[in-house]
Amino acid sequence: MYKLVRVEDQFRVIERSASADAAAINHVSEPVLQESLSQLWSPCTQMERQFWNDFVRKGSVETPPVRRAILESWERCKNAGVEFDEGKCRDFISDRDLEERKGLLREISEPIMETLHQCVRGSGFVIVLVDTDGYILASLGDLVSIRQAEKLNFGPGANWSEHSVGTNAIGTALTIGCPIEVTGAEHYCETHHLWTCAAAPIRDPQGGVVGCLDMSGPREKAHFHSLGITVAAVRAIEERLQLEQSHKYYVSVSKHLATIFNSVSEGLITIDNKGLITGINAPAARLLMLHPRDLVGRSIDDVLRMDRKLNDFLHGSREYSEEELLLKSQRTYVRCVGSANSIISEDGSKLGAVFTFTKVRQASSQPGARHESDSRFMFKDIIGESLTMRDTLEKAKKVAKSPSTVLILGESGTGKELFAQAIHNASDRRDGPFVSVNCGAIPAELIQSELFGYVEGAFTGAKKGGRLGKLELANGGSIFLDEIGDMPLEMQVNLLRVLEGKAIVRVGDNKMIPVNVRIIAATNRSLYDEVSKGRFREDLFYRLNVVAITIPPLRDRKGDVRLLTNHYIETISRKVGKNVESMEPAIYGVLEAYHWPGNVRELANAIEYAVNLLQGEELKLSHLPPHLKRKEPVRTMAEDTEIMPLALVEKKAIEDALIHFGGNITKVSNALGIGRNTLYDKMKKYGIRSLGSPHSETVSPEITE
């Protein structure tokens, strides 16, 4: 196979093997070329030249006329000032420009050009691909044709449009937009009269001309099939272009779909008609606590245990819309609301299905319990820059990363739940559920089923199908047990079993169900106190008290009052649609002086009160709740002191010391200035239980001698 290569403005013939690369290129010797040329390329006959002669010399053609398309092309060439006695191309683009123009068209066309060349091999033809402007992008052919082409600069980078080199199949096909063959003296330039060429424009799928394919060779070899072969090759190129465009479109649609798929907050799973998972988005994978990588290609039946209705849908064609269901993967249970839709082909057959679901977020039918709360607070949402708050935040952030159980202590309204959410959201369980339960608000007789769930028929009034408990709902995430100090004693032992065995048994059942839940408990009571009074199990206390975080009351971090005030003025005024432009400076003083028994919650309420009273745009002292401005009555020592019988004072002193030293008898006796035996005697006398078992002083390593 031979090719033309351009060295500056000179073309040279090279030989290129079929598996050509640069190293396999040889220059062709001159005598070999000359011999081949004289054998094949002969001039036109007088007859053939007559019409051309008439036109270029006399300006018109007499009978018999040449083809109309040719004559029109000649007119265009004449008007464009093309020299008929020229024909050697002088218009080239740079190599860089050529490289840039090659692109997809050349990539697609080259194999087809090679096939075409194989078909006409030995007949002296050269196959040429040009772009839409007429610049040759690639050419290949037999030696003689390539040699002949070299004389005309008919090679890559040369412009073969009509206005550059006169009437020729390439330029004319591009101009008229349809296939054409131009032979001998039909060419406008005399030097082209030795040639015959057939060219057809190449169109993209939208019908625009993107280039042209040409087959040129010696005039005597003109064959009425040449144009047909060229057109067939062009169709093959056009089909490849169409395929390429479809592929591109498909890739772009897939990318769009993938983005939509992963942008929605709902869980989304797609399956094919055999039930194999074809896609699963990140929220779905998170809810099921599985990795998408492990799911695609697997049968949905192996991955999920679904309720019967969904199962019927996936294996039949029943509509399934916004129905509540329980999804079970090998790692978790999720109570969801889901819909499923079939993907139907044009012929009505089922191609697969799309299944969407969101986790149930509903208020509990039981007081004090939420099935699941939005764990939307993060550490960054906790306002406070006082030293104590900074220390507390520091500790909580460290704890968040560990898997340990956390006990949050603090007065009401200090932000215990806020911290619990922030800990969950900073832990590696952040993608799992956060379930909040207020143990103090659930009636004792209901707490068991609330936490552990129940099976169908467990008791009168039990729901059909049973119900999941909070611990199961929190599987894979965290459960926030608020007001843990209020949990009934008999329930505490069950919770202890969960902590020890990491499994639950639903009410009315005897099957152990493994659960993987991090417990974050909170209380505003002194659990030491509760333990010593026998109201809280000591063993549970130690299980929960692995890491304790105490949130300081607002009165101990006055520096944060101003920050919180500004925060609440901004958020509350936005919420109620008021505009607070300025504030009487004395407000801060009053707020900082107040003792805030209700902590941050009380402050938020006070600001809400003030903003609601606001008329105009300045927040005034008079808008604050009156009780904030009242001075605390100054009490005398005598008034302040509660008079108690001596025995009670002694009892209280022992209890307080036991709580203070966490039950450490030696420390307590030292602090009270009495011996250990005396301490035991007094504890017995006043009926004070030690924090340890009856036989040992303590049961916990944390409370030792």
Ligand SMILES: Nc1ncnc2c1ncn2[C@@H]1O[C@H](COP(=O)(O)OP(=O)(O)OP(=O)(O)O)[C@@H](O)[C@H]1O
């Ligand atoms: N440091 C803080 N920054 C911002 N908001 C806070 C902060 N502390 C508390 N809050 C807000 O105060 C309110 C009470 O907080 P939270 O419910 O967490 O308190 P709590 O200690 O759990 O109360 P309780 O013991 O009564 O259940 C919430 O609206 C919370 O967003």
